[in-house]
């Protein structure tokens with residue numbers, strides 16, 4: 001959340017800055033070849049990043065997010081809880097057992113009767129299979145483990161299922177995406193569908209794709225979950241954010257993932 005956006009004057013300025021770009025045609029403006037980060041009309045946030053930010057992501061040794069991936073890998077192998085097991089006790093090598101899993105989430109979970117995202121699945125595994133405590137949302141541990149699991153699907157196309165039992169939740173997520181909210185009365189779509197490539201104050205708007213999450217934000221100086229990003233975007237329009245792991249956000253997560261269906265998993269991405 002930009003601390004500098006304060007007061008009605010600033011809000012009005014934000015709206016004006018935005019409207020100056022409303023209707024700006026985006027397609028074809030940028031003729032660069034973004035390789036795997038562009039699939040048809042879909043472009044990941046990488047293609048809207050500065051060359052400097054891209055360079056940090058491109059080099060696994062320079063990418064600070066890998067410190068968290070390493071935390072996740074250590075946890076994968078660490079025995080915790082009353083069952084005396086680690087993730088690895090059952091799933092062995094994550095590069096085989098978790099390959100493709102991160103590209104499919106969130107999924108409908110029969111027992112819960114609703115969608116479940118990867119963070120929630122990991123915690124379910126800890127509680128039910130390890131008899132260990134769930135990890136706190138946005139903790140170094142849960143971010144690390146989620147990034148580690150997602151990273152096993154690196155470069156695989158996002159491949160979520162939106163039909164069958166997932167359909168009604170997908171519809172809710174879609175509705176959320178197009179619903180105007182907050183003092184600025186703006187929907188996700190007003191920024192990320194209508195205006196990618198446009199500026200909103202100092203920010204270059206992307207398509208708002210989720211394929212790189214959890215990702216490292218230079219502004220945060222640490223990685224954050226997709227729900228942290230949703231909260232930030234809600235607050236940007238002065239709307240009340242939902243809590244981490246809220247059903248509303250998990251449904252939204254499915255819709256946003258589906259918008260980027262076919263884009264490669266980029267976790268852990270690096271953004272401004």
Ligand code: HEC
Pocket residue numbers: 076085086087088089090091101121122125126129130145149
């Ligand atoms: C006691 C064995 C056991 C342990 C320990 C365990 N799992 Fe699992 N896990 C399973 C089994 C079996 C399944 C598939 C059947 C099911 O849904 O229960 C599964 C399913 C999963 C899935 C869903 C895969 C999919 O295709 O949707 C994920 C993700 C996962 N485990 C991650 C983990 C992580 C991360 C840990 C450690 C925190 C862990 N598991 C610990 C046995 C285990």
Ligand code: HEC
Pocket residue numbers: 044045046048177186187188189190191192200203204205206207208209210212229230233234236237252256271
């Ligand atoms: C007022 C404009 C605005 C609105 C409305 C908005 N966002 Fe954003 N969003 C941004 C900006 C600015 C960024 C950072 C630059 C970028 O990637 O677009 C961003 C980034 C994102 C990203 C990260 C993209 C990446 O590659 O790192 C996602 C995902 C996202 N938004 C989703 C949403 C969702 C879902 C909503 C609706 C709840 C929403 N946004 C509403 C302005 C907005």
